[in-house]
Amino acid sequence: MTEQQKNTLPVTETRLERKKEPFDPGYFLRKNVVPIFFLVLCIIGGYYSGLSLPFLANEIITRMARNSFLVISLIIPILAGMGLNFGIVLGAMAGQFAYVVTVNWEMAGLSGFLMTCILSVPLAIVFGWLTGRLFNRAKGKEMISGIILGFFANGLYQLVCLFFMGRIIPIRVPSMLLSTGVGLRNTLDIKAMHYALDNIWKVRIKIPGFVFPIMIPMATIAVIVVLCLFIRFIVKTKLGQEFRAVGQDRHIAEVAGIKVDRVRIIAIIFSTVLAGLGQVIFLQNLGNINTYGSHVQVGTFAVAAILIGGASVKKATISQALLGTLLFHTLFIVSPLAGKNLVGDAMIGEYFRVFVTYGVIGIALALHAWQSLQQRKTVTVEAASEPVSGGGK
């Protein structure tokens, strides 16, 4: 094993050298093939959807503000070499539990929203800690564990919300509960906190000839910018260096004196807490919670978005996360309409979008597994002088 690890080093070094090469359009295309493909798909879909540009822009801005936070929460675990954190579903659950509490306390407006944020953090820390411990027991299988953990946690979540709320956990507001007095309703109304963050500062841009102005929720965007700066800052700190060291090679990091397991747990806690806050922001924009559904697809959608942006299982940047969110949600908006106009039925577009969501994840994971297999092969053959497989990324 140790011999192999020594040999992996030149591979990464050559890859770094490749980056410094002068601009090569072919290489640029190959490197960004995924986002370019989806950009083309979005443009085609946008054309055939027949939506007006201002309407589309409005929708995209809303969705960007709503989802970016969740997608960005995936970055740190990728840096720490833990792959795509499908466990952010637990963070989303923390956010929703926090909402249950604040709605139960009948809080409203910005103070209610802030309280929800504050409450979601300790819950998310606990969930993240548990997730991190689980991932440490399943090293190398983090992603499949994360997927299954999401399903498992969803079962527990349903148990708590359906059978404990109102029975073991007292709920003061009767309208939250089902008519039997036990279990939360399917939709939890949070109208009191609707747009609590978005409404702080909204910029309206009038477009001549269109009824609705383009609305830009500046406050939410500001929060996302702050988050991006925070991620950049974290990466530069000692902790961030440790994340990357662990992500590069667990064993070498261990030898270098980094407590690998602890760093990995911290990475997952970061991700889970950010996902919790992301879900709180997401829901304040929606205005109601689909109690048993809002969190289920969070992991899948966020992962698909960041992959569409060109991230891989090993490498992700903030710009990839943002670009991916943009492309994925544009596809989200245009595909039903484009499907309707092209084939005559909106369901086709809808199915196509679901297929793309799952397919992108599947293909990205397969490509990653294939590449790392190739890399391992070249290393074991010790023909690592010119690793062709490394250049594909």
Add this chain to the structure above:
Amino acid sequence: MNRENSHKPEWSERIKEWARDFGVARSIILLFLVILLVAALIMGLPMSQLFSSILSRFGMNAILVLAMIPTIQSGTGPNFGLPLGIACGLVAAVLSIELDMRGFQALFFAVGLGALLGAVTGYLYGLLLNKVKGQEMTVGTYFGFSIVSLMCIFWFMAPFKSPEMIWPYGGSGLRVTIALQDRFDKVLNNFMEFEVFGASIPTGLLLFVAVFCLIVWIFMRSKTGVALSTVGANPRFAESCGLSVNKYRVIGSVFSQALAAVGIVIYAQTFGFIQLYMAPLYMAFFAVASVLIGGASLNRATVWHAIIGCFLFQSILVVSMPVANVLVEENLSEVARIIISNGIILYALTRREAGGDVR
């Protein structure tokens, strides 16, 4: 690796091994089942009815669970890509109706064609699995999801004409559930069915399942099966013995997907309906959970694991439903199903022993 061959002298060892494999999670599940059974007895639920529905549901799911064995043994882990084979089986079943077949003819046509299609797609899937060694489970999960959603488009666009399958008032595509009433609904269940103490025994179904268990059992003991297990247990050793690792992994995948296709046809036969569109999305997880409950791990599974696991899992589902209905609300058994099935998979993933990342 396979100890089933050995005879009496190793019984004690087998029991010891079984107890070690059993583990905490399975003990909890068994305890849960016992509690449920006691509760059912106390509440005076009709045990004969429960028993016959356990048998019927066992037969309904058993072949899907059996499909896990070849992939686990060949070292590709539980087959999370099961929806691929399921889709093949569904296509075959739908075709049998389109061709206006009935009864056993329709069933055997669907089983045969499904197995054939499953084998072909299983071959391609095996090639994919060979490209992603070490990440088969993750890739398989999302590959399965994509296949389900891709098939949604197929069900929607496919030019089927049979009035039983398309929407009555001119919607496009196949129905979400297709009733098999006059086709092959319960033909196996009703074959030589008899009653013991008020519990009806679906003889035909159980016989059919038994035949497939035997096929898998014999296959795993054949030269190919032993080579396949060797490849799964220790790929380097297998390679040095002159076995082609990739070839046997593909064989495992072919066999597994063919079984999955047969499994879904039998599932539909017992259920009485063909469920299309998103219905197969999570089926793989329940099959994986079943075989794991039976004592399998991520790299070792036998026919007995599949049978015991399927029986235990279905028993819990069948018994928990009426018990939960009396005690609390109806949804509890669904929630229990999610928690148990995913809990056991998580447990298997986090066990210290060798997993998918060894190679």
